Amino acid sequence: MNVVEINDVYKTYHDTEVEVRAVNGVTLSFTKGDFAVIVGPSGSGKTTLLNLIGGLDQPTTGEIIVAGHRLSELKPSELIDFRMEHVGFVFQSYNLIPVLTAAENVGFIMSLQKWPKEKRMARTGELLEAVGLADRHNSRPSQLSGGQQQRVAVARALAPRPEFILADEPTANLDSKSAETLLDIMEKLNREEEMTFIFSTHDARVMKRARRVITLEDGKVVSDERTNHRE
Template sequence: MQASIQRKASADPTADVVFETRELSRHYGSGDTLVKALDQVSLTIAPREFTAIVGPSGSGKSTLLQLMGGLEAPTAGEVYLRGQAISAMSGRDLSDFRRDHIGFIFQAYNLIPVLTAAENCEYIMLLQGVPKAERQARVDSMLNRVGLSGKADRRPAQLSGGQQQRVAVARAMVSQPDIILADEPTANLDSQTGSDLLDMMHELNRREGMTFVFSTHDPMIMERASRLIQLRDGRIESDEVRA
């Protein structure tokens, strides 16, 4: 049984909830080789949370983030974002919904190497059909907020690792998604660069009200998190909300 202090899934998925999973499972293999990477996880994420999903290797934290982002399909259970059932979507519908409502930050940055910092940030809005003037205004504002106003015309290879991850943060936020999912965003950064990046994201969370969920083993993220969800063997072991 999951820990008693875990937040229960709400009866109404639209009631002051950005994100919700219900009895979410992801299994691999079968029979003697069956691996329960995630096993009947139910949780809700409220607006403005700065949440860290933590646990040892193999606990299911990255799998949970992948399912939350619609990057993998669950074996069982449901995933809701603003009341929309992501787990029921597929193909173009899922791709478009993910593009319009979820921001992603990966440890490998995943920037497009032939595009500048500004163009990497602008790309999703281009797909969304946002007018050019609005795209440029949003990109300029966001790059300034993450401390890269003078680096807009540089390509990823011309930026340090920390600067590339700042571009990734700006790209995730500039399209104004409902939630930002960050998978080990500090893993490839030195401790000072990682700390500076986290302080920046925490400040954006407070000022802009963006909802962040991290999959991590980094103590620096855990220290800053307003909520810690501990996974073990694919299930929630504890769920601590901090003042």
């Protein structure tokens, strides 16, 4: 079952007088349980494509359908609700809310969705345990290492049970050990919860774990390979 369908999508930016095609006629689809990476050199359009899939940006032409929603038909306010309901984001710089504890960060989106408190707390506990931070409920981001913060960010993204997780260079700021731990956790969640992960990355460690590697060059898909890393 396709979670994401991308049909002949273009994204053009007009920087001063130069027209930049960040995404240049991409057609792709992602199915439930994918553990896919989008790779490519800087400026190849990885992040732009991720932003388009996540409904953070709109394509210039083409169509993106996520969980049955044609994103181009959604109003800006509907797009915000769409993101909250269907997409989990993991950012390169963690982007946790510094004034909240790890548990509060994880529960944040659930509270926006008005989950009952007991249910929210149970899910938070379950996820912090899953990312190996069961003992850091009350730690503020400033009291956590980079790897731990990124694990909290993953837990936050997973909390409201989205359709898929978009992770933009999630290991870029992490040391090897933290990166491996994080990837272990994401692989485990992918396996156990059948959560779809779509990464953009330069990191060979991520590519090594992926079961699908999509290569972009100048905004075009130049290869889309499936591997059998899980096995």
